[in-house]
């Protein structure tokens with residue numbers, strides 16, 4: 257009886273809490289909607305043309321409906337581009353948004369990250385990623401962590417260290433494929449790429465821990481597209497619990513390493529751990545100094561000079577007074593004391609499982625889809641890779657061999673990245689009224705730097721919807737081409753991702769012949785996926801000695 261009363265009371269409290277939080281969210285949106293409408297009147301001439309759509313909902317439903325469609329995913333942007341041009345105003349996910357498919361404007365926004373723009377993720381994503389993740393940090397703390405990670409990920413030593421693992425993971429996975437069976441490429445490539453990501457981030461070798469971690473990561477990522485209600489039983493709650501378990505595993509590995517370092521001596525330990533956790537632990541002193549500074553922010557007085565010096569040919573006028581609008585994190589740091597906290601390390605490791613797990617697997621999967629649909633490309637790819645195999649039979653290959661000699665394979669990857677747009681774009685928030693080209697992006701608005709719109713622009717790429725790796729014989733990788741972003745947030749994982757994909761394609765085309773079991777299509781929302789996970793039939797296998 258008492259239990260029945262208690263559960264009724266609990267239900268009552270939960271219902272009230274939910275209602276209050278929904279009302280609060282609704283009220284907040286209403287206020288911001290009215291404020292944005294007023295803001296629109298300030299620059300009637302220069303705010304990019306477009307519409308806010310329905311009150312409160314904006315145009316989010318049209319955007320989602322368009323990207324859920326298999327047949328015309330770009331209907332939303334195409335329609336607005338033809339009506340308003342490559343830069344237009346809309347209202348997405350509760351925010352007034354400028355959407356840009358203009359390569360020049362995109363470059364400007366990416367290059368001015370941390371100065372005129374900062375990353376803009378919904379608060380639920382911030383909660384899932386953690387406040388110290390590099391993806392959200394700004395200013396000098398971001399610069400520092402980015403420098404550290406970019407140096408680490410780009411180093412020749414790391415690539416050489418990883419190459420044998422990549423080759424082994426790819427071969428082991430392919431060894432399980434038999435002739436006359438169907439395999440699901442998306443599942444297979446994600447298994448391979450997850451093993452690699454676990455190796456790169458935490459130094460883990462395949463085994464039970466990696467299997468458990470992959471299940472946790474799957475659950476963790478699911479939270480990104482769920483309602484952000486943190487109550488037992490919700491997807492969001494379960495995602496946060498998975499996040500805690502991944503963080504806990506990271507802490508355990510860190511503690512084990514510290515214990516062993518005390519036993520063996522730090523030099524031995526550093527050599528043993530060539531992974532992101534090792535790089536962050538090494539830098540713990542410097543990073544902690546920055547955190548200390550964040551807790552005691554110092555005002556800056558030269559931000560206006562800083563900003564105006566670097567905007568190049570664009571006219572950028574700032575309207576602000578008093579303290580700089582950037583986060584407290586954005587100040588210079590010269591302090592060198594203290595030690596990096598566990599929180600900074602775990603937030604960065606955990607949040608890296610978020611985007612990197614799927615993206616490399618998708619790059620491999622989509623390259624298989626496109627070459628399967630283009631016999632001429634597949635034939636040229638196979639010839640190049642068989643010649644490469646013959647040339648270096650019995651030799652130990654380095655990452656440079658794969659990058660320098662498999663040139664057509666690289667073009668296949670360039671074209672896959674252009675056509676598939678694994679990252680459709682990135683979202684930033686303007687810190688001030690930003691004047692770029694003839695437009696004004698009002699302070700506080702979201703700016704969707706839409707890479708996909710540029711990569712599929714017929715004015716830049718002839719027959720943009722066609723898979724044509726040969727276009728990269730003439731075209732150079734220019735600032736129009738941003739599958740890995742650009743500016744101070746350029747992806748640090750470019751080389752690692754491409755190395756993994758090139759090794760995968762090399763083994764695939766030299767070991768197997770296949771056909772697609774059925775036609776598969778891409779779903780774009782919420783994440784890029786193959787509707788049927790790309791089933792293929794293995795027709796023939798070659799036992800090539802290496």
Ligand code: HEM
Nearest residue numbers: 390391402612615616619679682740741745747748749753
């Ligand atoms: C095909 C695979 C990948 C794609 C398409 C991709 C794409 C991107 C994009 C578009 C950005 C820019 C984000 C922004 O501007 O807000 C980015 C940043 C970044 N990515 Fe990747 N990425 C891939 C794989 C990886 C991997 C495997 C790693 C490392 C394990 C990695 C590490 C990073 C880092 C460190 C940043 C910089 C974050 C910052 O400074 O804010 N990426 N990536």
